[in-house]
Amino acid sequence: MKARVEVHIQLKPGMLDPQGETLEHALTAIGYEGVRSMRVGKWITFEIEGDESDAVESQVEEMCDRLLANPIIERYEYHVMREES
Amino acid sequence: MKARVEVHIQLKPGMLDPQGETLEHALTAIGYEGVRSMRVGKWITFEIEGDESDAVESQVEEMCDRLLANPIIERYEYHVMREES
Amino acid sequence: MTQVPIGIVRFPGTNCDQDVFDAVAAVERACPVWLWHKETDLQGAKGVVLAGGFSYGDYLRAGAIARFSPIMEEVVRFAVDGGPVLGICNGFQILTEAGLLPGALMRNDRLTFVCRPQSLKVETADTLFTRQYERGQVISFPVAHAEGNFAADPAMIDRLEDECRVVFRYVDDRGGKGLDANPNGSINDIAGVINERGNVLGLMPHPDRAMDRMLGSADGRGIFQGLVEAAA
Amino acid sequence: MTVTLHDPLVNPEIVAAHGLTTDEYEQICALLGRDPNLTELGVFSLMWSEHCGYKHSRARLADLPSTGPQVVQGPGENAGAIDIGEGLAIVFKMESHNHPSAVEPYQGAATGVGGILRDVFTMGARPIALLNSLRFGELDDPHVRYLFRRVVAGIGDYGNCVGIPTVGGEVVFDDAYRGNPLVNAMCVGILAQNDLTRGVASGPGNAVYVLGASTGRDGIHGASLLASAELADDTAESRPTVQVGDPFSEKLLLEATLELIESGAAIGIQDMGAAGLTSSSSEMATRAGTGIEFDVSRVPRREPDMSPYEVLLSESQERMLVVADPHREPQLMTIADKWDLACTRIGSVTDDGIWRVFEDCEEVCAIPVEALTEAVPTYVREVEPPAYLASLHAWSPRPGWLDCVEPLAALATLISAPSLASKRWVFEQYDHHVRTATVIGPGADAAVLAIKGTQRGLALTIDGNGRYVYCDPYRGGALAVAEAARNLVAVGATPLAITDCLNFGNPEKDDIYYQFVEALRGIADACRALDTPVVSGNVSFYNQSSVGAVYPTPTIGMVGLIQDIEKRIYPGRAAVGDRLLLVGGDGAHLGASSFLKEVLGEVAGRPPTVDLKAERMNAEAILALNEAGLIGTCRDVGDGGLAVAAAELMFGLESGLGVELEIPGRAGPHALLFGEDGARYVVTVAEDDESRAAELLAELEVVTRACGRVTGDAAYHVVDVGSANRSVLQASSETSIPNAMRQTESNR
Ligand SMILES: Nc1ncnc2c1ncn2[C@@H]1O[C@H](COP(=O)(O)OP(=O)(O)O)[C@@H](O)[C@H]1O
Numbered sequence A, B: 001m002k003a004r005v006e007v008h009i010q011l012k013p014g015m016l017d018p019q020g021e022t023l024e025h026a027l028t029a030i031g032y033e034g035v036r037s038m039r040v041g042k043w044i045t046f047e048i049e050g051d052e053s054d055a056v057e058s059q060v061e062e063m064c065d066r067l068l069a070n071p072i073i074e075r076y077e078y079h080v081m082r083e084e085s
Numbered sequence C: 001m002t003q004v005p006i007g008i009v010r011f012p013g014t015n016c017d018q019d020v021f022d023a024v025a026a027v028e029r030a031c032p033v034w035l036w037h038k039e040t041d042l043q044g045a046k047g048v049v050l051a052g053g054f055s056y057g058d059y060l061r062a063g064a065i066a067r068f069s070p071i072m073e074e075v076v077r078f079a080v081d082g083g084p085v086l087g088i089c090n091g092f093q094i095l096t097e098a099g100l101l102p103g104a105l106m107r108n109d110r111l112t113f114v115c116r117p118q119s120l121k122v123e124t125a126d127t128l129f130t131r132q133y134e135r136g137q138v139i140s141f142p143v144a145h146a147e148g149n150f151a152a153d154p155a156m157i158d159r160l161e162d163e164c165r166v167v168f169r170y171v172d173d174r175g176g177k178g179l180d181a182n183p184n185g186s187i188n189d190i191a192g193v194i195n196e197r198g199n200v201l202g203l204m205p206h207p208d209r210a211m212d213r214m215l216g217s218a219d220g221r222g223i224f225q226g227l228v229e230a231a232a
Numbered sequence D: 001m002t003v004t005l006h007d008p009l010v011n012p013e014i015v016a017a018h019g020l021t022t023d024e025y026e027q028i029c030a031l032l033g034r035d036p037n038l039t040e041l042g043v044f045s046l047m048w049s050e051h052c053g054y055k056h057s058r059a060r061l062a063d064l065p066s067t068g069p070q071v072v073q074g075p076g077e078n079a080g081a082i083d084i085g086e087g088l089a090i091v092f093k094m095e096s097h098n099h100p101s102a103v104e105p106y107q108g109a110a111t112g113v114g115g116i117l118r119d120v121f122t123m124g125a126r127p128i129a130l131l132n133s134l135r136f137g138e139l140d141d142p143h144v145r146y147l148f149r150r151v152v153a154g155i156g157d158y159g160n161c162v163g164i165p166t167v168g169g170e171v172v173f174d175d176a177y178r179g180n181p182l183v184n185a186m187c188v189g190i191l192a193q194n195d196l197t198r199g200v201a202s203g204p205g206n207a208v209y210v211l212g213a214s215t216g217r218d219g220i221h222g223a224s225l226l227a228s229a230e231l232a233d234d235t236a237e238s239r240p241t242v243q244v245g246d247p248f249s250e251k252l253l254l255e256a257t258l259e260l261i262e263s264g265a266a267i268g269i270q271d272m273g274a275a276g277l278t279s280s281s282s283e284m285a286t287r288a289g290t291g292i293e294f295d296v297s298r299v300p301r302r303e304p305d306m307s308p309y310e311v312l313l314s315e316s317q318e319r320m321l322v323v324a325d326p327h328r329e330p331q332l333m334t335i336a337d338k339w340d341l342a343c344t345r346i347g348s349v350t351d352d353g354i355w356r357v358f359e360d361c362e363e364v365c366a367i368p369v370e371a372l373t374e375a376v377p378t379y380v381r382e383v384e385p386p387a388y389l390a391s392l393h394a395w396s397p398r399p400g401w402l403d404c405v406e407p408l409a410a411l412a413t414l415i416s417a418p419s420l421a422s423k424r425w426v427f428e429q430y431d432h433h434v435r436t437a438t439v440i441g442p443g444a445d446a447a448v449l450a451i452k453g454t455q456r457g458l459a460l461t462i463d464g465n466g467r468y469v470y471c472d473p474y475r476g477g478a479l480a481v482a483e484a485a486r487n488l489v490a491v492g493a494t495p496l497a498i499t500d501c502l503n504f505g506n507p508e509k510d511d512i513y514y515q516f517v518e519a520l521r522g523i524a525d526a527c528r529a530l531d532t533p534v535v536s537g538n539v540s541f542y543n544q545s546s547v548g549a550v551y552p553t554p555t556i557g558m559v560g561l562i563q564d565i566e567k568r569i570y571p572g573r574a575a576v577g578d579r580l581l582l583v584g585g586d587g588a589h590l591g592a593s594s595f596l597k598e599v600l601g602e603v604a605g606r607p608p609t610v611d612l613k614a615e616r617m618n619a620e621a622i623l624a625l626n627e628a629g630l631i632g633t634c635r636d637v638g639d640g641g642l643a644v645a646a647a648e649l650m651f652g653l654e655s656g657l658g659v660e661l662e663i664p665g666r667a668g669p670h671a672l673l674f675g676e677d678g679a680r681y682v683v684t685v686a687e688d689d690e691s692r693a694a695e696l697l698a699e700l701e702v703v704t705r706a707c708g709r710v711t712g713d714a715a716y717h718v719v720d721v722g723s724a725n726r727s728v729l730q731a732s733s734e735t736s737i738p739n740a741m742r743q744t745e746s747n748r
C-alpha cells in the first residue's frame, strides 16, 4: 500500500499571526486592496508506504500530533490519497 | 463579490528541502518508517473582496508572482472559492 | 576635499543601519546619508548600501516585502544607471528579490540561525568593491543569518562562475574547503555575487562588523573604501 | 457613585475560582465599600496574584540593599538604572518566562525576550544587550531536548530580529528542572541620564493612549495565573492562553517609543506586561499619585465581541500605554504613523485617585488605584529549616571513596557534562555581533561591550547555582552574587549593581519559603559586602510540577564597568612560559560540587563557606594586578574547581599551547583539583613579571600560590598525576551538546 499525504497546519483561530498580518498590510500597500484575514501556515506533503492500509490515517494523525504540528498553538488537517499499486 | 483564497507554495521539484529531509529523518527515528519525499511548503489563506468577479483570479496570480512566491525557487498553486453575497 | 554622499536605506525592521552608517563614516571623504523607505529620492547619494537586519521581520521570505518599498524604485533606477549598490545580508536578500542580482537565498541547511566569525576567500579583486584585496586572499567577516543558502538554476551558477562573478566564497581558517567551512549550505560555497555590469554586489557576511581589530577583524574596511572610491 | 452591574453577582465559588481567599475577598469589599462586580473581581484577582502583587515576597524583598551612589533608579520602576559616568546610565532588568516556556517553549521564550526588552526601552533607554539564564532537565530525555531546542530558537529569533545582541548567559541541566524549565531573560540598555523616563500617569487632564498592537484574547488569565500556580500535568488546559511574539512589531515599537521620548511628547510610558492594560494603567497612576479613566471600547481589538474583562486582562504583546499632553497629540500621531503603528486615545488622567473604566461611556469599574497596587495583602511567616537540609549536611565521605576515580578521567567527564561543556551550540544561534560593540562575546567569563563615544567598557554576566541553594540556601544565595562578581572581575571590570530573578517552588510550603527567605538573606549580605545594590528584579514562584519543586534558583545578572576598555582582560592572551598563579590559594571543598554531581552522581554536603571579605579583597587584588599591567589572561575558579578553570583557560589560548598544573602533594589531588571554594582566580603572568605580581599580591595580603605554567605542547598536564591531549579535551567539550541534540525529540 502506498499513499500520498498532505498536511495543512495553521495557528489556531484567535491566535495572532504576525506573518499573515504583515503580509496583508504589504499587499494593501502595493495596491491589492480588499485582502482580509490572511494567515500563513504550513503545507507538508509526503508519501508513505505501509502494510495495513487502515492504519495510515491514524499513523498520520499521530505524526501530526507528535512532530509535524504543535497542537498547543496550531490546528491541522490531513488528507490521505491511496495510490494503486 | 467575496472570495476565499488558498495558496500553496513549495520549493520547485529538484530543489533540496532540508526542512522536509530533517522531518523525514526525525519521523523515521521515532518509528514511522516508510515516509518518503517529504516537502515542507507554505499554505496561505485569505479573503478577498472586489467588484469584478473575473479579475480575482488574475489578481491572485499576480500577487503570487510578485510577492507570495519566489519563482526562482518556488512553485505555487491557488484556488479561489467564491462566496454567495 | 569634496564629500562623497553614500545613502543607507532604512526599511522597517532594518537593524544593521547604524553599524553600516558607522562603517561608511569611517572611510575618508565619505558622508553617510539616511534614506527612509518611504522616500522617493536618493538625496544625491553617489552610492547606496542596503544594510542587514530583518526588514519586515523577514516574514514570508527574507527581503520579499522590502523590495516593494517606494525607495527601491529609485535604487533600481540608480543601479540600472550604473551607480554602485552594496547589499549586505538582508540587503543581499532584497537585491535578489528585486532582481538586481540573480538567484535566491534559501533557509540555511542547518535550519538554524548562524552567528560566527567566518573566513572568506576573495575570488576576484577585479571589482569596484574588492580592489583593496588580493585575489585568493583569506579574510574574516562575521556571518549572522538564517537564510543565506544561495541557490540558482545550474545554468546561472555556471554563468556566475564563468564570468568570475562569485566574489567571495566560504572557506575554513586556512583557506580550504574544511568540514564546517560553509555556514549555510550555499552552492559552491558562494558567499557573495556581483551583477553583470559590476556595480551591484551582494554578500551574506557582514563587512560592517569587521571594521575594528577590537571586535575581531578590520578586514571589512576595504569594501567600504571600494564603494566610496567607486562613488566619488 | 453608581457602578453598572450587568455582570452576574459574585458568589463564593466564583471568588475561589479567582484564586482569592475569603479574607482577601473581605478586604476587597472593605476597600470598595461594596461588593465588586465580576469584572472588578477579575481585576483584583490578577493584581493581587503572586505574579503581579508579590504577596509572598514583597516584605522580604525590602531587605535587599538598593541604594548607593551609583544607583540612578532602584526597584519599583520598569527597570533599574545605574550611573556609569559621562552623564550616561545603564538600565537593566531580568525577568522569568518559565511557565509559558514549559507550555510552548518557542513562543514562551520569545515573548519573554519581548517583555524584558520593553521594560528597558520604556525607560527611554536603547537596548544594547540581552542575556539569558536557562535550566532544563537532563538531555537524555527527549522532551527536554525538545524544550531546549525550541527555547533557544525562540530566544534567538526574537532578539535577532529586533537586532539586539545576545552576548551571554548560562545553561544548566539537572533532573530537578525536568518538569519545569527555567527561562530567565535579561536586557541591558543605555541612555543619557537626563532622558530617563518613568512610568507615570501625571498631570490630571493629560490624555492616555494605547500604542502598538491590537488587543486579542491572548493570555487571558495567562501569564499571571500561570505564574501563580503550580504546573499541573494537564497543562493542556492552559494552552489557549499562549501568546505569539511579533518581533517585527517590537522593533517598530522600540524605535517609535525612543523617538517619542526624545521628542518630549510623552510624559509617561509603560509597556503592557502581565495583566496588560489593568496593571500598566494602575501602576502608572500609583506612581504619580493620580487617578486614571479610560473606555475599553476605544481599545483596538483583534477579535470581535471582547468583554471589558477580556480587554482589561488581555496579555497581547507589543503594546505600550502612553500618557501625553493632548496638545501634543499631532506629534504623537506623526511618530506612530512614521513607524506604521496604531495609536489610539482611550482616556485621561484624573485627580481623584480612582481607576475608572468605561465601556461605551458606561462605567464598569471604579476602584481606588491604591487598592489594586499598594493594598495587596502581604504574607510573612517564620519557618524552620526543612529536614532535608540536615540529612544533606550529615554527608561525609567514606575513607578511600576516591581511590577509584582517576583525576584526568574525572576532568574529561566534567568538561563534557552538558552543564559545563561549551555552549557554542546555543550561542551560535544568537546574533551576538549586531550593534558592533561586542568586544568579548559569549564563551568567556563575562561579556564586554564597548560604550561608543567613550573609552569605557561594560561587563555583563548572569549566574546562579540552584544545587548550591538547595544544599544551603543562605550560602547559595551569597555565592551566586560572589560568582557573578568574579566573572566580571575576571575580565577586568568593577562590579556595580545587580538585577535578580528569584525562581522558587510554591512559597506556601514551608520548606520552599525557608529556601526563599534564606537565599534572599545571602544575596543581601553579599550585595552589601560587594557594594552591588539590587536595582531591579523579578520573583517567580510555583516552579514545580508532579516531579516536585525545582531547585531554588535565584539567578543574578550583574553589570560592571571597565574605565578603559584597552585594559580589559581577555581570553587567550598568554604565551609559552607564562606562569599560572592561583589567586585566593588552594581549596578543597567538594560538598555540593559539580565533581560530586557529574562524576559521582551525588548531590550531598554543603556548598563552600562564604567569605565575603576575601571575595572583595581578592577581586580588588585582580583589578590591581591588571591595573599594573601584570595579567595576561584570567579565569575565575567556579564549577569544577581549579581543574576546569585551567582547562577553560587553555581552550582560550592559541592552538598549540597547553597548561601544566602543579598541586601540593599533601592531600589527595581530587579535592585540590575539583574543590569549589570561593574567592579564587587563575591568572597568567609573564615569567618576568612573576616576582612583581607576587610582591603586589603579598602587599595586598592575598593568599596566592604559583600553580603551573603555559606550555607549548598542546597538552593538559597535572604534575605527578597525568596528562591529557588538549584537542581531545576540547573536542569533548565542544561536541557534548551537539551530539546530544542529534537524538530524537518529543513534544510531550
Ligand atoms: N544561554 C546562553 N546564552 C548565551 N551565552 C551563553 C548561554 N549559556 C552559556 N553561554 C556562554 O557560554 C559561556 C560559558 O558559560 P558558563 O559555563 O556558565 O560560564 P562560567 O562558568 O564562566 O559562568 C559564557 O561565556 C556564556 O556567555
Ligand SMILES: [Mg+2]
Binding pocket: D170, D462, D463, D464, D638
Ligand atoms: Mg556560570
